[in-house]
Amino acid sequence: xxxxxxxxxGLRCPMPLLxxxxxxxxMEPGQELEVIxxxxxxxxxxxxxxxxTSHELVSTSEADGCYRFLIRRGQ
Numbered sequence: 655x656x657x658x659x660x661x662x663x664g665l666r667c668p669m670p671l672l673x674x675x676x677x678x679x680x681m682e683p684g685q686e687l688e689v690i691x692x693x694x695x696x697x698x699x700x701x702x703x704x705x706x707t708s709h710e711l712v713s714t715s716e717a718d719g720c721y722r723f724l725i726r727r728g729q
Contacts, residue, residue: 671703696721710726
């Protein structure tokens, strides 16, 4: 169960990624953030961003054009 859920449905690139970054910055290490997005670019942008950080991409899924990412906040 995520600590916080961020619903960016309907927002276009780059807003889902920017909101994800801001939310992660406000969280404590070890907390989990679920991001929900409908922008297909998010499927590429969010995992690419996470690889450049100390955060961990716990899981991703896609169903009916809805993308879900579970991210554990790093140090």
